[in-house]
Amino acid sequence: MRKYGDFLWLFIYNAHFYFPSPRKYWGLSLEYIYTREAGHRLIKDRRILHDSFVPRKLPGREEEIRKFSSLLSPLLGNEPSVNVVFLGKPGTGKTAVAKRVIQDFSELYPSAPIRYIYINCSRANTSYRVLYNLNKEFGMLIPPSGYPYDELYNNFLDAFNRMRSWLVLILDEVDLLVKRDGDRLLYSLSRLEGGEKGIMIVGISNAPNFLDRLDPRTLSSFSPETIIFSPYRAHQLFDILKQRAEMGLQEGSYEDGALSLIAARIAEESGDARRAIDVLRMAAELAERENAQKINEEIVMRAFKHVDEEEVMITIRSLPLHHKLVLLAAARLLAKGDPRPGTGKVYYQYKRIVKDYLAKPLTMRRVSGILRELESMGLLEIKMDYGGSHGNTKVIGSLVMPPDEMNRILEKMGFS
Ligand SMILES: Nc1ncnc2c1ncn2[C@@H]1O[C@H](COP(=O)(O)OP(=O)(O)OP(=O)(O)O)[C@@H](O)[C@H]1O
Ligand SMILES: [Mg+2]
Numbered sequence: 001m002r003k004y005g006d007f008l009w010l011f012i013y014n015a016h017f018y019f020p021s022p023r024k025y026w027g028l029s030l031e032y033i034y035t036r037e038a039g040h041r042l043i044k045d046r047r048i049l050h051d052s053f054v055p056r057k058l059p060g061r062e063e064e065i066r067k068f069s070s071l072l073s074p075l076l077g078n079e080p081s082v083n084v085v086f087l088g089k090p091g092t093g094k095t096a097v098a099k100r101v102i103q104d105f106s107e108l109y110p111s112a113p114i115r116y117i118y119i120n121c122s123r124a125n126t127s128y129r130v131l132y133n134l135n136k137e138f139g140m141l142i143p144p145s146g147y148p149y150d151e152l153y154n155n156f157l158d159a160f161n162r163m164r165s166w167l168v169l170i171l172d173e174v175d176l177l178v179k180r181d182g183d184r185l186l187y188s189l190s191r192l193e194g195g196e197k198g199i200m201i202v203g204i205s206n207a208p209n210f211l212d213r214l215d216p217r218t219l220s221s222f223s224p225e226t227i228i229f230s231p232y233r234a235h236q237l238f239d240i241l242k243q244r245a246e247m248g249l250q251e252g253s254y255e256d257g258a259l260s261l262i263a264a265r266i267a268e269e270s271g272d273a274r275r276a277i278d279v280l281r282m283a284a285e286l287a288e289r290e291n292a293q294k295i296n297e298e299i300v301m302r303a304f305k306h307v308d309e310e311e312v313m314i315t316i317r318s319l320p321l322h323h324k325l326v327l328l329a330a331a332r333l334l335a336k337g338d339p340r341p342g343t344g345k346v347y348y349q350y351k352r353i354v355k356d357y358l359a360k361p362l363t364m365r366r367v368s369g370i371l372r373e374l375e376s377m378g379l380l381e382i383k384m385d386y387g388g389s390h391g392n393t394k395v396i397g398s399l400v401m402p403p404d405e406m407n408r409i410l411e412k413m414g415f416s
Contacts, residue, residue, distance in 0.1 A: 042288050048248030049281040051274060054099050055243060060236030061093050067227050068101050075166045076112050083222055086204045088229025091272030094204045098170050113165035121177040127185035131156055166197040174203040175210045183218040190222040231271020237263035240273050241280055249284060254295040261297050279303050312400060313409060315377055322362055325353050326370045328415050330380060330396045334403035340395040343368055
C-alpha cells in the first residue's frame with residue numbers, strides 16, 4: 001500500500017509534465033495568450049469590415065449626400081418635398097448614403113416632424129410583405145400571413161391619416177418588389193393624400209432601367225427626382241479602403257500600395273466598394289492566418305483569387321443539380337485539353353456524368369438552354385464556331401476561371 005502511496009505523491013508532484021498547464025503564461029494577460037495562440041492579430045474590429053457597417057463619412061459621395069439632404073430639408077420647415085430614386089450599380093453606396101443621411105437628420109434634428117421607415121424589398125418583395133412591415137412599424141401586431149390584404153392596407157391608411165409628421169419611406173431594392181409583384185403598391189403609395197403632412201418615397205434600385213419598367217400612370221404620380229450613383233473611381237476606392245483600414249485594422253498592419261492595388265483593380269472591373277472591402281477583409285484574414293506582419297500586394301493578389309472563388313462557389317451552390325452537372329461536363333472537357341468543345345460534346349459528357357448521379361438526363365434542347373443560363377450568370381462564355389467540320393456550331397469559349405480551378409472548386413463541393 002505504502003508503495004502505491006509514494007507513487008501517488010510522485011505523480012501529483014510532477015503533474016505538470018503529464019498535463020500541459022497554463023503555468024508558462026502565469027502573470028501574462030489573457031489578450032497576450034490569445035494573440036499567441038491565434039497567430040498575429042491584424043484585425044482590430046471585424047465589424048468595420050462587414051457589409052452592414054455604415055461609417056460616419058462616406059468618401060466620394062459628398063455630392064449625392066448633399067443632393068439627398070437638400071431634397072429632405074423642405075420637410076424640416078413643414079414644406080412638402082418630392083419623391084426620389086437612387087439609381088446605380090451594386091456597391092456604389094446607395095444604401096449607405098440613404099442610411100447615413102437619415103441617421104444624420106435624426107441626430108441633427110431630433111424634434112423635426114419626420115418619421116423615417118426603411119424597408120428592404122429583397123426580403124419584403126411583395127406588396128403584402130411591405131404593408132405587413134408598415135403595419136408593424138405603426139405598432140399593429142398581426143399574423144405574418146393569412147391576413148386580408150385590404151385590411152392591411154386600411155390599417156396602414158388609418159395610421160398614416162393619424163400621423164402628425166411626414167413619412168419618409170425608403171424602399172431599398174424596390175425593383176425586386178416591382179419585378180415580383182408589379183407596381184400597384186408604388187402607385188397607391190405615391191397617390192396617398194390625407195394625413196396632416198404627407199409621404200416622400202425614396203426608391204433605391206441597381207437596375208438602371210427601373211423607371212422604364214413602371215406603368216406610365218405609376219410613373220406620373222411617382223415622378224421622382226433621380227440621383228445617379230456612378231461606379232467608384234480608383235482614388236475614391238482608395239479613400240474608402242484607407243478609412244476602413246484605419247478603423248478596422250491595427251496601425252502599421254498594411255501597406256498603402258496594397259490598398260492602391262485593390263482600388264485600381266476594382267475601379268477597372270466594376271467600381272464596386274463592397275467587393276473592394278471584401279478583398280481587404282480577405283487579405284487581412286490571409287495575413288493573420290499566415291502570421292504576416294503586413295498586408296502587402298502579394299497577399300492582395302491572393303485575396304482577389306479567394307474572393308473570386310468564394311463568389312463562384314456561392315453562385316454554383318444556388319444552381320439546380322442539372323445546371324451543376326452541365327457545368328461539370330464543360331469544365332471536364334476543357335480541362336482535358338479540348339479548347340472549344342461544342343454543345344453536342346458537352347451533352348454527351350453530361351449524359352455520362354448524369355449516370356453517376358442516378359438522375360434521368362434532360363434533353364439536348366434543355367441542356368442548350370442551361371448553357372445559355374450559365375452564360376447569363378457569367379459562369380461561362382458561348383461562342384459561334386463558323387465553318388467547322390460540322391458547319392456553324394455553338395462552342396464553349398471559356399469558363400469564368402481556368403478549367404482546372406473550376407474542377408477543383410466543383411470537387412470541393414462534392415462533384416468529382
Ligand atoms: N462612399 C463610401 N464610403 C465608405 N463606405 C462605402 C461607401 N460606399 C459604399 N461603401 C460601403 O460599401 C458597401 C456597399 O455599399 P452599399 O451597400 O451602399 O451599396 P449599394 O449601392 O446599396 O449596392 P446594392 O445595389 O448591391 O445594394 C457597404 O459596406 C458600404 O458601407
Ligand atoms: Mg443596397
